[in-house]
């Protein structure tokens with residue numbers, strides 16, 4: 001089967017497919033017992049990301065169980081700072097940690113090569129394309145510069161990214177330079193994933209929702225546009241999904257400003273507004289991950305409402321953010337069956 005017939009690529013080309021193709025953010029993860037088993041064998045979380053053998057295995061696990069329309073490369077957005085020698089680690093129960101970045105260190109990042117360090121991830125992509133069923137799309141990804149920068153500046157996750165918002169106000173030039181560097185490294189990384197067999201790539205801006213309007217334009221839209229322009233200049237057929245969590249009414253500007261092929265929607269985006277956004281192009285989303293934890297009517301009603309509102313246009317069915325470790329794998333099976341069994 002030619003990659004053009006993979007359903008997600010069809011939707012990214014602007015076509016309506018019904019029932020819509022489905023995959024879930026964080027579909028490989030702790031809610032699956034087989035993930036926890038491989039994770040325990042692999043060593044640290046980053047060891048898992050850099051082991052093609054184990055990373056291929058955990059990427060395929062949700063495909064075997066549910067037959068999703070796409071596999072997403074198993075890795076993390078923080079492999080870019082790790083490749084930039086920020087000494088990233090994932091402490092059990094505390095999330096990611098790294099050396100906080102100072103203003104003076106920013107210029108030293110620019111000449112650092114990243115692709116040698118990331119070669120094991122690219123090898124994972126190559127192996128995945130060989131092992132996946134031909135009808136399954138393969139998605140690559142990276143973090144958006146703003147979200148990656150929040151971890152680099154603070155040195156860890158925070159609830160509202162206050163340290164990075166403050167840094168950006170105090171050091172606007174240095175901060176813009178950091179976003180530029182991250183955009184360039186990320187574009188290089190995405191091109192390598194595409195060349196290794198990714199059908200499309202997603203850019204995750206998980207912390208876009210904490211930005212004011214001018215900051216959203218400068219720190220969320222502009223750097224993602226820069227990545228997309230750099231990738232398309234090298235690979236004109238690249239298909240790109242941009243996900244800005246919490247962007248709300250700024251999503252119209254986001255689609256226009258980034259020129260992404262599809263935009264991801266979190267679960268707070270009203271379905272009437274989502275339908276409006278869909279008139280301008282494909283959308284992806286947006287079931288509340290807690291509906292998957294709740295199961296039952298909460299799950300069924302949430303699925304039906306999305307299909308009703310967005311099923312008549314180009315839609316990739318997904319959650320509004322990553323699936324949580326508390327989700328019951330049986331509820332995921334019910335979700336997939338409900339989407340696949342739906343009729344217009």
Ligand SMILES: Cc1c2[nH]c(c1CCC(=O)O)Cc1[nH]c(c(CCC(=O)O)c1C)Cc1[nH]c(c(CCC(=O)O)c1C)Cc1[nH]c(c(C)c1CCC(=O)O)C2
Pocket residue numbers: 024025026027028029030039045072073074075076077078090095096141147157204206322
């Ligand atoms: C912000 C962000 C990160 N990583 C990512 C984002 C953007 C999307 C989002 O907002 O969820 C993206 C990501 N992280 C992971 C993937 C794999 C592919 C997938 O299945 O979607 C993807 C696409 C694996 C992971 N990344 C992480 C895990 C859990 C680690 C473990 O197994 O111990 C997984 C499966 C760790 C991680 N990685 C990150 C954090 C804050 C954490 C700790 C929180 C947590 O534990 O859930 C950074």
